[in-house]
Each structure stands twice: as structure tokens, then as C-alpha cells.
Amino acid sequence: MPQFPLPPGSTLGILGGGQLGRMLALAAARLGFETAVLERDADSPAGQVATHTIVGGYDDPAALEALARLARVVTYEFENVPAASVLKLQALGVDVAPGAEALSVAQDRVAEKQFLNASGAPTVAFAFADSAAGAAAAAATMGAPLLMKTRREGYDGKGQRWVEHVADAAGAFEALGGRPVILEAPADFVRELSVIAARGRDGATAVYPLAENHHEHGILRRSLAPALVMPHIAFEAEKISARVLQGLNYVGVIGIELFEMRDGRLLVNEIAPRVHNSGHWTQDGCSVDQFEQHVRAVAGWPLGPTQPHARIEMLNLLGDEVDQWAKLAAEPDSRLHLYGKRDAKPGRKMGHVNKLRAL
Amino acid sequence: MPQFPLPPGSTLGILGGGQLGRMLALAAARLGFETAVLERDADSPAGQVATHTIVGGYDDPAALEALARLARVVTYEFENVPAASVLKLQALGVDVAPGAEALSVAQDRVAEKQFLNASGAPTVAFAFADSAAGAAAAAATMGAPLLMKTRREGYDGKGQRWVEHVADAAGAFEALGGRPVILEAPADFVRELSVIAARGRDGATAVYPLAENHHEHGILRRSLAPALVMPHIAFEAEKISARVLQGLNYVGVIGIELFEMRDGRLLVNEIAPRVHNSGHWTQDGCSVDQFEQHVRAVAGWPLGPTQPHARIEMLNLLGDEVDQWAKLAAEPDSRLHLYGKRDAKPGRKMGHVNKLRAL
Numbered sequence: 001m002p003q004f005p006l007p008p009g010s011t012l013g014i015l016g017g018g019q020l021g022r023m024l025a026l027a028a029a030r031l032g033f034e035t036a037v038l039e040r041d042a043d044s045p046a047g048q049v050a051t052h053t054i055v056g057g058y059d060d061p062a063a064l065e066a067l068a069r070l071a072r073v074v075t076y077e078f079e080n081v082p083a084a085s086v087l088k089l090q091a092l093g094v095d096v097a098p099g100a101e102a103l104s105v106a107q108d109r110v111a112e113k114q115f116l117n118a119s120g121a122p123t124v125a126f127a128f129a130d131s132a133a134g135a136a137a138a139a140a141t142m143g144a145p146l147l148m149k150t151r152r153e154g155y156d157g158k159g160q161r162w163v164e165h166v167a168d169a170a171g172a173f174e175a176l177g178g179r180p181v182i183l184e185a186p187a188d189f190v191r192e193l194s195v196i197a198a199r200g201r202d203g204a205t206a207v208y209p210l211a212e213n214h215h216e217h218g219i220l221r222r223s224l225a226p227a228l229v230m231p232h233i234a235f236e237a238e239k240i241s242a243r244v245l246q247g248l249n250y251v252g253v254i255g256i257e258l259f260e261m262r263d264g265r266l267l268v269n270e271i272a273p274r275v276h277n278s279g280h281w282t283q284d285g286c287s288v289d290q291f292e293q294h295v296r297a298v299a300g301w302p303l304g305p306t307q308p309h310a311r312i313e314m315l316n317l318l319g320d321e322v323d324q325w326a327k328l329a330a331e332p333d334s335r336l337h338l339y340g341k342r343d344a345k346p347g348r349k350m351g352h353v354n355k356l357r358a359l
Numbered sequence: 360m361p362q363f364p365l366p367p368g369s370t371l372g373i374l375g376g377g378q379l380g381r382m383l384a385l386a387a388a389r390l391g392f393e394t395a396v397l398e399r400d401a402d403s404p405a406g407q408v409a410t411h412t413i414v415g416g417y418d419d420p421a422a423l424e425a426l427a428r429l430a431r432v433v434t435y436e437f438e439n440v441p442a443a444s445v446l447k448l449q450a451l452g453v454d455v456a457p458g459a460e461a462l463s464v465a466q467d468r469v470a471e472k473q474f475l476n477a478s479g480a481p482t483v484a485f486a487f488a489d490s491a492a493g494a495a496a497a498a499a500t501m502g503a504p505l506l507m508k509t510r511r512e513g514y515d516g517k518g519q520r521w522v523e524h525v526a527d528a529a530g531a532f533e534a535l536g537g538r539p540v541i542l543e544a545p546a547d548f549v550r551e552l553s554v555i556a557a558r559g560r561d562g563a564t565a566v567y568p569l570a571e572n573h574h575e576h577g578i579l580r581r582s583l584a585p586a587l588v589m590p591h592i593a594f595e596a597e598k599i600s601a602r603v604l605q606g607l608n609y610v611g612v613i614g615i616e617l618f619e620m621r622d623g624r625l626l627v628n629e630i631a632p633r634v635h636n637s638g639h640w641t642q643d644g645c646s647v648d649q650f651e652q653h654v655r656a657v658a659g660w661p662l663g664p665t666q667p668h669a670r671i672e673m674l675n676l677l678g679d680e681v682d683q684w685a686k687l688a689a690e691p692d693s694r695l696h697l698y699g700k701r702d703a704k705p706g707r708k709m710g711h712v713n714k715l716r717a718l
Contacts, residue, residue, distance in 0.1 A: 005685055008697045008710075026385055029408045032684070032697025032710060048410045049388045284646065287669075287694060287715060302689045309668055310646075325367055325391070330661045335646060338367045338391025351367075351391060356646060 002072035002095050004201055004300025008032030011051065012295065013071030013094070015058055015085070017044025019339040019349060020077035020275050023283075025050045027291035033299070036070040038063055045339045046077070058085050068092035075252060075298045079106040079273050080153060097201075097251040097298045102273040105248065109151050109182040112271060119247040121240045121268045124259075125185040132170040138183050139169035148172045151180040158218070187267060189259035193227055196279035197241035198293045198303055199250045206293065206303040207241045208286065210234060211278045211314075213257075219347060223314040225281040226359075229260075236266045244271060253294035255279060277349075281312035284335045284354040311357040322350035333357070361431035361454050363560055363659025367391030370410065371654065372430030372453070374417055374444070376403025378698040378708060379436035379634050382642075384409045386650035392658070395429040397422055404698045405436070417444050427451035434611060434657045438465040438632050439512060456560075456610040456657045461632040464607065468510050468541040471630060478606040480599045480627045483618075484544040491529040497542050498528035506543045507531045517577070546626060548618035552586055555638035556600035557612045557652045557662055565652065565662040566600045567645065569593060570637045570673075572616075578706060582673040584640040585718075588619075595625045603630060612653035614638060636708075640671035643694045643713040670716040681709035692716070 006012075012028050014021045017039025025035040025046050034051040037044065038058065047053035052070055056063025059082050067074065073095045081103060086096050105115045110128045117123060127138035128151065139146060148169070149160040163172045163183075173181055192215065196208040209226030210233070229237075237258065244256060255276025257269040279290035288296070288304030296303055317324070322344055328334045338351035365371075371387050373380045376398025384394040384405050393410040396403065397417065406412035411429055415422025418441045426433065432454045440462060445455050464474045469487045476482060486497035487510065498505060507528070508519040522531045522542070532540055551574065555567040568585030569592070596617065603615060614635025616628040638649035647655075647663030655662055676683070681703055687693045697710035 005688070008681070008684055009699065009701060022388070026388060026408075029381070029385060029699070030696055032695075032699055034407055034699065048393055049385075049408055051407045287643065287692075296688070301685075305691045322367070326364055326660075329364070329655070332664045333646075336391075337389055340368065340388070340391055340393065342368060 001093060006033075006073055006299040006301075009034070010073070010299075011036050011071045012299065013038065013067050013074035014046060014050070014077060015074060015081050016077035017041060017046040017053070018077055019045050019341075021046030022049055022339060023291045023337070024075070024077065024275065024294060027289065028295045031292065031295060031299075033295065036067055038067045043342075045341055048340045058082055061088065064088050065092065068094045073097065073298060075294065077274055079103060098254070098273045099249065099251065102248045102250055102254075106271060106273045107152055109149055109270070113182070115247065116244070116268050116271070119243045121243050122265065123268050124187050127183045128181065129173065129183065130180045132173045132178070135173040135181060135183065136166070136170045139163060139166045142183060142185060144168075145186055147184045147186060148176060148181050149184065150176050151182055187259040187269070188262050189267075190262050191260040192269070193229070193233075193237070193258040193260050193266070194223075194276065194278040195237045195241055195256045195258065196253060196276055196282065196290050197245060197256065198253045198290075198297050199245040200297050200303045201251055201300040202302070204303055205242055205245050206306045207238050208279065208282055208290070208306045209308055210237055211281060213278050217347070219318065220277045220316055222316070223278045223281055225285060225312055225314070226308055230264075232264070233260060233266060240266060240268060244268075248273075252297045253279070253290050277316070278314075280337065280352050281314040281354055283337065284356060285310045285312040308359060311359050313355040313357065315353050315355065316349055317351040317353060319346040319348055319350065320344050325351075328353050331355075360452060365392075365432055365658040365660075368393070369432070369658075370395050370430045371658065372397065372426050372433035373405060373409070373436060374433060374440050375436035376400060376405040376412070377436055378404050378700075380405030381408055381698060382650045382696070383434070383436060383634065383653060386648065387654045389651065390654060390658075392654065395426055397426045402701075404700055407699045417441060420447065423447050424451065427453045432456065432657060434653065436633055438462060442466075457613070457632045458608065458610065461607045461609055461613075465630060465632045466511055468508055468629070472541070474606065475603070475627050475630070478602045480602050481624065482627050483546050486542045487540065488532065488542065489539045491532045491537070494532035494540060494542065495525070495529045498522060498525045501542060501544060503527075504545055506545060507535060507540050508543065509535050510539045510541055546618040546628070547621050548626070549621055550619040551628070552588070552592075552596070552617040552619050552625070553582075553635065553637040554596045554600055554615045554617065555612060555635055555641065555649050556604060556615065557649075557656050558604040558609045559656045559662045560610055560659040561661075563662055564601055564604050565665045566597050567638065567641055567649070567665045568667055569596055569617075570640060572637050576706070578677065579636045579675055581675070582637045582640055584644060584671055584673070585667055589623075591623070592619060592625060599625060599627060603627075607632075611656045612638070612649050636675070637673075639696065639711050640673040640713055642696065643715060644669045644671040667718065670718050672714040672716065674712050674714065675708055676710040676712060678705040678707055678709065679703050684710075687712050690714075
């Protein structure tokens with residue numbers, strides 16, 4: 001097994017070659033690490049800046065063996081890493097962080113909600129079903145409207161649909177592919193918030209200030225951080241973060257999406273066991289950003305500070321919005337972060353801009 | 360010729376694979392550029408993070424042709440790029456920035472001082488000589504002590520020696536290899552300062568606050584920035600920057616080393632037509648650091664802001680000082696920047712740490 005703290009010059013493995021892997025690789029380089037990215041695509045955002053790229057699927061044994069030869073510590077940018085791949089890497093003597101527990105919880109929306117409620121991190125009411133009849137029965141018990149989602153996979157609003165009437169539940173189940181589903185009561189929230197938190201190998205935790213998030217068509221559009229919140233909300237978010245991190249014996253950065261309810265409570269919407277889009281503001285708002293923080297945690301380094309030195313409005317650049325780069329580059333308070341993606345398909349995350357505001 | 364502003368996704372060429380090239384490549388990646396590094400060593404600090412590495416000498420025609428095929432715009436981390444290499448790249452349709460004028464001035468200490476004085480940027484008194492007899496005659500005219508340096512090459516205190524007595528001048532000339540030399544009057548300075556400035560392709564300029572520098576054995580040890588200075592000193596530094604940048608029709612970031620004299624004047628010690636060690640503080644003290652600023656200038660983007668949001672004490676980590684990484688990583692206000700160099704030879708720049716202080 002690797003020795004911690006991992007010394008500079010070591011190679012950090014990253015499963016996934018997208019923008020999160022890219023920004024992790026850039027942060028790792030700043031701290032003197034080499035990086036090895038495993039990714040299906042030979043020309044990926046992360047591969048462009050990594051020391052090594054291994055081209056292959058996350059479940060390709062030869063690719064995983066090649067990664068294990070380069071890196072004794074592996075992390076990921078994407079929670080749908082197959083459990084078998086983690087076991088395979090571990091069998092090869094590799095430390096994978098965040099660990100298998102976090103992945104298994106994050107990959108199944110039912111396991112996730114059960115874990116959260118058991119940990120004292122409240123969520124909306126929910127039920128689950130494996131059949132159209134089961135879905136209909138659950139909907140009859142819960143009442144409508146409700147949100148039906150596949151238990152596994154799905155992101156950015158994919159793999160989910162609203163059920164307006166109880167009678168529509170069976171049809172929604174079939175429309176989602178007849179796969180196991182979760183049924184969620186609607187959240188009467190006033191705002192969507194998120195908290196980016198981290199836990200080191202020594203069990204220490206660090207929590208960034210809350211971000212206020214705005215979605216469009218299920219995709220994050222805009223985050224404002226630090227969000228203006230009542231003190232008890234900030235306190236509650238820290239409490240939830242601590243419970244989730246401890247409960248998963250977590251190592252790394254986690255993104256926790258929250259609903260701020262009309263009655264002043266915070267509910268957890270979902271958790272992402274990785275760096276998170278709503279934490280990109282930390283790149284220009286904090287001295288140690290979420291990417292360096294994640295590398296520090298995974299490498300067994302002490303966590304860095306999380307206090308902000310600026311207020312940031314983070315805007316995702318989706319599809320051809322990235323063509324605004326020249327205009328944005330001319331704004332003195334806009335910091336551009338572009339991902340090196342060639343094909344600006346509609347809705348694709350091509351980059352983001354952090355707009356600096358005074359604290 | 361390339362079109363400016365250079366769009367994201369373009370490849371920026373970098374001559375030199377050291378830490379300056381590395382930090383330029385990281386900044387370029389953040390803005391969505393690919394990078395191609397030309398460097399003799401296959402495993403170099405910049406090569407570890409660049410999209411492409413071309414292994415070869417700066418004067419290797421095949422290597423320069425390979426670079427020109429990848430990159431329409433090329434910059435460098437090192438001022439001793441052969442003039443013939445720049446001409447070769449230009450003949451291949453490549454734009455090289457900063458340009459040949461800046462390089463020719465920076466490569467010859469006599470041409471440099473003549474340019475500076477002609478531009479209204481004062482220096483110490485100097486003379487030059489091509490022979491031992493000439494050196495003796497010049498020393499007799501100037502008086503001793505004086506500092507003798509080779510006209511070309513030499514950095515970090517190499518290629519220079521103090522002449523304590525006029526009678527030692529001929530011997531010093533021979534000791535420096537019998538090459539053409541410059542003789543410089545000693546500067547009665549109270550402090551060594553430096554200014555990092557930039558000029559865009561549109562002629563706009565941007566100047567960072569002054570840094571106060573401390574050298575040991577000719578190597579930069581420590582910079583403190585923004586330096587506490589009298590207002591007229593800051594004004595004078597900006598005036599000198601503007602004159603130098605205009606005079607060289609410069610594109611990119613330049614480092615200008617200054618002597619703050621006992622009588623309140625500023626003299627220019629030397630100029631470096633590239634990002635500069637004494638500007639590393641901007642990585643954690645400013646929203647746009649010198650590396651992004653250089654990429655912006657060279658790519659024909661608008662320059663970014665230069666105001667600081669923190670005061671920084673930058674310490675170089677020389678040789679085995681880099682072994683302190685674990686202790687430094689645990690300091691909340693220390694930001695580590697490590698270069699990925701394997702061999703911690705004594706005096707070798709292995710990394711630096713930016714210690715944050717309140718403004």
C-alpha cells in the first residue's frame with residue numbers, strides 16, 4: 001500500500017478525462033505530482049494536461065493494470081465508476097479514494113437516501129419500486145405530484161420525470177426504461193444551495209461557505225458564493241457535512257446539494273463523491289480551491305483553509321456560449337476556465353467564468 | 360501568420376521545459392490552449408504538463424520545424440534563445456513573442472544598458488572591453504571596485520566577478536574566459552526591487568506592484584510583494600516599465616530588476632524578457648498572475664488586472680529545502696508550487712512557497 005503523505009513526484013491516478021479530471025490534474029501538477037488519466041477518448045480535456053494518458057474503459061482490466069503500474073493512489077471525477085474496477089485496483093495494491101462505501105451510496109439513489117436519513121442528514125420523503133405495479137402502489141401511498149428517477153445513473157436532469165397524477169406512475173416507470181426507480185416527494189424549497197466539504201486521511205474536515213445554485217433544464221447554470229444565508233443555515237450545512245463525511249469514512253472532496261426549505265430546514269438533495277461544478281467558484285474565491293483540496297485529501301496531506309477572499313458568481317459556458325470567450329476575456333473581473341473540448345454541442349459544458357465581486 | 364486574438368483550442372509553443380515553461384503551460388491550459396514544449400530533456404517540468412513535447416535543442420532545425428507544425432505562436436522561458444532559431448521560426452510563418460528586438464537586447468549586457476539609457480531608464484555607469492588590455496584601461500578610467508561580467512550568458516550570479524583593485528582587471532578578464540565583458544560601477548543601493556510588467560499586442564500595458572527581493576550567492580532567495588515604497592518610487596517604476604516596453608515594441612511579460620538608490624533614484628539592473636522568479640507572488644496575490652498575463656499578451660488577448668488581493672512573501676525552495684514540503688503543506692497560509700524536478704541538486708530551484716499576509 002502507498003505511504004502517506006504521498007510525496008511530490010508521485011503519480012496520482014484519475015479515472016475520467018473530463019473537465020473535472022483536467023482541473024484535478026492541473027492542481028496536482030502545482031503540488032509537484034505527476035498524473036495518469038484513464039479515459040476512453042485519446043484526446044480528452046484531462047489527457048491534454050496529464051503526464052500520462054491510458055486509453056481504455058473504466059472496466060478494462062488491461063487499462064486498470066496499466067494505471068496501477070503508474071499510480072499507487074487513484075481518484076475519480078465521476079461517481080459511476082464500476083465497483084468491480086475499484087476492487088480490481090485495490091487487489092493490485094492501489095488505494096482508491098474516495099472509497100467504495102461512498103461510491104456504492106452515490107450510485108444508488110435509494111441507498112443514498114437511506115444512508116443520509118440514517119446519518120441524521122434529512123431528505124425528502126421517498127419510496128422505491130422495481131415494477132410498474134410497485135411504482136403505482138408507491139405513488140398511491142405517497143400522493144402526487146412526485147418525481148420519479150432511475151435508481152442508478154442519470155445526471156444533469158437525465159433519467160427522471162415528474163409524475164403529476166398517481167395514475168401516471170406506471171407509465172412513467174415504463175418510460176424510464178422499466179428499471180428500478182425511486183419516487184421522491186416534491187421539495188417545497190426556496191433556494192438550492194450546495195456545500196463543498198472535504199475530509200483528510202487523518203479524519204480532519206474542512207467546509208467551504210455555501211453556494212446558491214440556479215439550474216436550467218436540469219443543468220447548473222450559475223452559482224453565487226459565498227451565498228447570503230442565516231447563521232443557522234450555515235451551521236446546519238456544516239453539521240450535515242460532518243455527518244456525511246464521518247458516515248462514509250470519507251477521503252476527498254464531496255459536493256452536497258441542499259434544498260433550503262420554506263420552513264427554514266435544510267434537506268439533502270444528493271451527494272456527489274467528487275469535486276463538484278458548484279465548487280468551481282473556489283478557484284478564484286479561495287486560496288486553496290476544491291481541486292487542490294481534493295488532491296491534498298487523497299494524497300494524505302493536511303487540508304487547506306476554506307475561507308474566501310472574494311465573492312464569486314460562477315457561470316457555466318454551455319455549448320456555443322463558449323464563443324463569448326473574447327468578450328469575457330476583456331472583462332477585468334471575469335476569470336475564464338476553458339476545458340479544451342473541441343465540439344461545442346448544445347448544452348455541453350465547455351468552460352466556466354468566475355466573476356469576482358467584493359466580499 | 361496567426362490570427363489574433365488566438366482562439367482557445369490553439370496550440371501555444373514554448374521554448375524551454377523548466378519551471379517557468381511549466382507554469383506558463385498550466386496557465387495556458389486554464390485558458391483552453393494546448394501547449395507544445397521544445398526541450399532537450401524528455402522528462403522536463405514543463406513537458407510533464409504540456410499537451411505535446413518535442414525533444415531537441417533550441418537550435419535543432421528539425422525540432423523547430425516540428426514545433427512550427429504544431430504552434431503558430433511561440434514564446435520562451437529563457438532569454439538565451441539563439442537569434443537564428445527565432446529567424447527560422449519566423450521564416451516558417453510562426454509569430455515569436457517577445458520579439459527579436461527584446462531578445463537581442465537581453466542577450467548582450469552592453470546592448471541592454473545602451474538601450475536602457477537611450478530610453479530614459481537609468482543604469483549604473485559602465486564600460487566594455489574585448490581584451491585584457493581593454494579591460495585594464497576601462498578599469499583605470501572607471502576606478503575600482505567594479506563588477507565585471509561576461510557580455511553574454513551567465514545567470515544567477517554565474518559569469519561575473521568583483522574587481523577590487525584596478526590592477527586586478529586584466530586577470531579578472533582572463534578568469535571569465537577571455538570573452539567580451541562589461542564593467543559596471545558598483546550600485547550604492549538600499550534595496551533590490553523588481554517590477555513585472557506586460558504589454559499586449561494592442562500596445563496596452565499593465566504593471567504589477569513592486570517586489571522587494573533578497574538574493575543569496577546571486578540566487579533569488581525571497582521576494583516580498585507588494586513592497587512598501589514611497590509613492591514616487593512606484594511612479595518611477597511605472598515610468599521605467601512604460602519606456603522599456605514601448606522601446607522594445609514588446610509583447611508579453613517582462614521582469615525589470617531595479618536598484619533603489621540611497622539618493623532615492625531607481626536604476627535598472629537588468630531586464631528579463633520573460634516571466635520572472637520575482638513575479639511568482641502574483642500566483643497567490645493577484646487575480647491574474649504573471650503566467651496568465653504572459654499567455655494573454657502573447658495570444659493577443661486583452662491584459663488582465665494587476666491589483667493585489669494579498670501581500671505575499673515568496674520563498675524559493677533550493678536543493679533539499681524542498682524536503683520541507685510536508686511542513687509547509689501544513690501551514691494554512693503557505694501555498695506550495697513544486698516543479699516536478701527529480702534531482703534536488705544544491706542550489707537548484709525545486710519549487711517555491713507563497714506565504715499569504717493580509718494587505
